[in-house]
Amino acid sequence: MLKVLISEGQGERFSVQTSAEKFFKDFFSDEENFVGNIKVEGEFVKDGSSLIIRGKIFCRKVFLCDRCLAKTQEDQVHEFDEEIDKFQLTSDVLDISELVRDVLVAAQPIQNLCKPDCKGLCPNCGKPLEGECTCNKRN
Ligand SMILES: [Zn+2]
Ligand SMILES: [Zn+2]
Numbered sequence: 600m601l602k603v604l605i606s607e608g609q610g611e612r613f614s615v616q617t618s619a620e621k622f623f624k625d626f627f628s629d630e631e632n633f634v635g636n637i638k639v640e641g642e643f644v645k646d647g648s649s650l651i652i653r654g655k656i657f658c659r660k661v662f663l664c665d666r667c668l669a670k671t672q673e674d675q676v677h678e679f680d681e682e683i684d685k686f687q688l689t690s691d692v693l694d695i696s697e698l699v700r701d702v703l704v705a706a707q708p709i710q711n712l713c714k715p716d717c718k719g720l721c722p723n724c725g726k727p728l729e730g731e732c733t734c735n736k737r738n
Contacts, residue, residue, distance in 0.1 A: 601639055603693045605650065612642045615695075619658060622700070631662040631711060634672075639699055641679075650688065653680040656699055662711040666719035667727040677706045 601622075603613045619633035641654015656677045664671050679702045683693070721732040 600694060601637070601696045601699055603643070603652070603695055605643060605688065605691045605693050610642055610644050612640075613654075614638070614640045622696070631707075632660070633658050633703075634661050635659045637699065637703075639695065643693075645685075648685050650683045650685050650693075651680070652683060652693070652695065652698075654678070656702060658703065660707075664713035664717055665710045666712060666717045667730070668720070669713045669727065669730075671711070671713040675706070677702055 601615050601617050603615060605611075616636045616638040619635055619637045622637050623633050635658075638657040639654060640657070641652060643650055643652045645651075656675075656679065658675050658677075660673045660675055662671055662673070663669070679698065681698055718728040720726065721728050721734055723734045724732050726732040
């Protein structure tokens, strides 16, 4: 759970983190997952009847490349900027778990690639074209 204490002040900064494993339990698969900690740094600003919360989410994703199946690790940073109706706040603690989950899920690409121009696997030997495959390198 990621919770932020909304104090009386203006423009207060916050920094919270939680274990990615617990946070995304049953959500991602063995081929695609977040590891380590999900860290959120940001600030909130009160504006009339709304509360604006914005900041950055830091996370580390581990996945198998869709083309060459290489295990890949990627550090990601995602920005968010949300306006929350103050009347939705029932206490001075705001649970931003759903917000963070939504931002992270929406930010994931349709294809997971180890690099944008990954050449994939060799149709001849089945090994990564840019790695173990030696089919064309012998000539
Ligand atoms: Zn790849
Ligand atoms: Zn090959």
